[in-house]
Amino acid sequence: MSSESSGSSSAPPGAGPGPGASGTADGGSGVGGTAVELRGITKRFPGVVANRDIDIAVGRGTVHALVGENGAGKSTLMKILYGMQRPDEGVIRIDGKAVTLHSPADAIARGIGMVHQHFMLADNLTVLENTVLGAEKLHGIGSRARKKIKELSDAYQLGIRPDALVEELGVADRQRVEILKALYRGARTLILDEPTAVLVPQEVEALFANLRELKSEGLTVLFISHKLGEVLSVADAITVIRRGTTVASVAPEETTPKQLAELMVGSELPSAETRESTVTDIPMLRVEGLRLSATGSDGVARTVLDDISFTIHKGEVLGVAGVEGNGQAELVEAIMGMSDPDGGTLTLDGQDISHAPTRVRRESGIGYIPEDRHRHGLLLEAPLWENRILGHVTEKPNTKGPALGIPGAPQLLALGEARADAGRIVAEYDVRTPGIEVTAASLSGGNQQKFIVGREMSHHPKLLIAAHPTRGVDVGAQAQIWDQIRTARREGLAVLLISADLDELIGLSDTLRVMYRGRLVADADPAHVTPQELGSAMTGAATGHLDHQEDGTASGGDDGPRHQDDGTGGDK
Numbered sequence: 001m002s003s004e005s006s007g008s009s010s011a012p013p014g015a016g017p018g019p020g021a022s023g024t025a026d027g028g029s030g031v032g033g034t035a036v037e038l039r040g041i042t043k044r045f046p047g048v049v050a051n052r053d054i055d056i057a058v059g060r061g062t063v064h065a066l067v068g069e070n071g072a073g074k075s076t077l078m079k080i081l082y083g084m085q086r087p088d089e090g091v092i093r094i095d096g097k098a099v100t101l102h103s104p105a106d107a108i109a110r111g112i113g114m115v116h117q118h119f120m121l122a123d124n125l126t127v128l129e130n131t132v133l134g135a136e137k138l139h140g141i142g143s144r145a146r147k148k149i150k151e152l153s154d155a156y157q158l159g160i161r162p163d164a165l166v167e168e169l170g171v172a173d174r175q176r177v178e179i180l181k182a183l184y185r186g187a188r189t190l191i192l193d194e195p196t197a198v199l200v201p202q203e204v205e206a207l208f209a210n211l212r213e214l215k216s217e218g219l220t221v222l223f224i225s226h227k228l229g230e231v232l233s234v235a236d237a238i239t240v241i242r243r244g245t246t247v248a249s250v251a252p253e254e255t256t257p258k259q260l261a262e263l264m265v266g267s268e269l270p271s272a273e274t275r276e277s278t279v280t281d282i283p284m285l286r287v288e289g290l291r292l293s294a295t296g297s298d299g300v301a302r303t304v305l306d307d308i309s310f311t312i313h314k315g316e317v318l319g320v321a322g323v324e325g326n327g328q329a330e331l332v333e334a335i336m337g338m339s340d341p342d343g344g345t346l347t348l349d350g351q352d353i354s355h356a357p358t359r360v361r362r363e364s365g366i367g368y369i370p371e372d373r374h375r376h377g378l379l380l381e382a383p384l385w386e387n388r389i390l391g392h393v394t395e396k397p398n399t400k401g402p403a404l405g406i407p408g409a410p411q412l413l414a415l416g417e418a419r420a421d422a423g424r425i426v427a428e429y430d431v432r433t434p435g436i437e438v439t440a441a442s443l444s445g446g447n448q449q450k451f452i453v454g455r456e457m458s459h460h461p462k463l464l465i466a467a468h469p470t471r472g473v474d475v476g477a478q479a480q481i482w483d484q485i486r487t488a489r490r491e492g493l494a495v496l497l498i499s500a501d502l503d504e505l506i507g508l509s510d511t512l513r514v515m516y517r518g519r520l521v522a523d524a525d526p527a528h529v530t531p532q533e534l535g536s537a538m539t540g541a542a543t544g545h546l547d548h549q550e551d552g553t554a555s556g557g558d559d560g561p562r563h564q565d566d567g568t569g570g571d572k
């Protein structure tokens, strides 16, 4: 049943803020009128009310942020507005008119566009082809489409060339192509799902400039973000969602990141832990001369890992900064045994694992938080308790045996123990789920991530390969995951941390390296480096040791790129 088109709502159009709201920033009061109204929206899933009586009005020509804890219901609400989910109750009004949205095509027809967190572009096609794909027949594309793309790109200063091949574009450009694609389809309201999660600070600034440009042309932007500082810098209005319902509408100039976080969780956040060094001189992972090449779709072989060497010691977090696509993902895959490097050696705790299969590497004590949790971290359609076993099928508590007490006999899966332990992870890591029987797919993104972190930490790894460990995770859960990593590090855990979140890299790492075009080109002291300095090295503008300058800029050392390690790693 759906009552979107009935027009029945507890609140009149353009009415004040929802329950508990401060009333200062309900977007409906914006000078340009109301672009989108969501009134009394309720959406139930088995065992969960994802949205409960949500009330939001978004002013036309404004940037409106949605914040809230993992599982609060933000994505569900945006999927409802984009026609991907049907609400059980409530009214959607676009430009004052009640509408029923059966599909994204319906939403697009009404001027709603969405840029998902995982871009949906075909790599081997051009910007032009990607933009018109699905919007019109490919054979119909030509000068008219090219002209329109150029006009849109110029009007909103997106700097996109219609004939550029998508696979040659960096993350920030791909995001602009997604925005362009939505504009091409006539979007007047753009939904962006965590748009800054993969961007370096300079790119975030550029995106925000684009958003301001869109706004000045009367477009409306709705975006979800966990980065509260950024939210405060770009949003005109902020809606806080807690446990499925709108709890506050806040004006950015009247709040701080801390207050916002507390509105999200409904209580005070713990204060950050002070840092102390736990780095030892005992090597845990030694990577020497790692090289990998890959053949692109043009048939040309390219070097993706170029003579990579470093050591991570017991109790040390080595952070690798880099713009996505500079070899970090390939480095992780090579360490996990998921690719076949051209050369180099890997030594884990004194044992040569260069040619060991992934399972053996895991059993030797490597925990793995993958970048792509859907492809490598979870079986989405399997229940959560089965996901407890994934990647740890030969380890306790998932196994018992040997069978029948016969030495040498195969081990058996210990299903009861695995279930019980899945329940423990859910409780300990605050994974918001109706239970362990639901599929992993039904959890919100941040809760899926918390489950993976819990699973990997439960095996007390010697080495944790953590790729974006808190991506999509709310501030409270992020602090908790950082604490867990710090605690394990005090007990000797070595960590390879890959992250696009520079605050996370700086805050957690003992040693920092910068990866650029497959090489480790710079290093920095996390106690002194700034996100801006790291950002410049990530774009290739600074190399060597990033000496902190008083004026806040970084200067590379004069000894050129220092991608070679002297074997001592980054110990301080």
Ligand SMILES: Nc1ncnc2c1ncn2[C@@H]1O[C@H](COP(=O)(O)OP(=O)(O)OP(=O)(O)O)[C@@H](O)[C@H]1O
Binding pocket: 045, 046, 048, 049, 050, 068, 069, 070, 071, 072, 073, 074, 075, 076, 077, 432, 433, 441, 442, 443, 444, 445, 446, 447, 472, 474
């Ligand atoms: N398809 C689904 N089936 C069952 N439950 C679902 C489904 N989609 C979402 N949920 C549940 O609805 C609730 C809200 O999820 P939603 O993804 O909207 O949260 P979110 O605020 O976007 O979280 P995050 O910040 O982690 O992305 C969660 O409890 C989630 O488990």
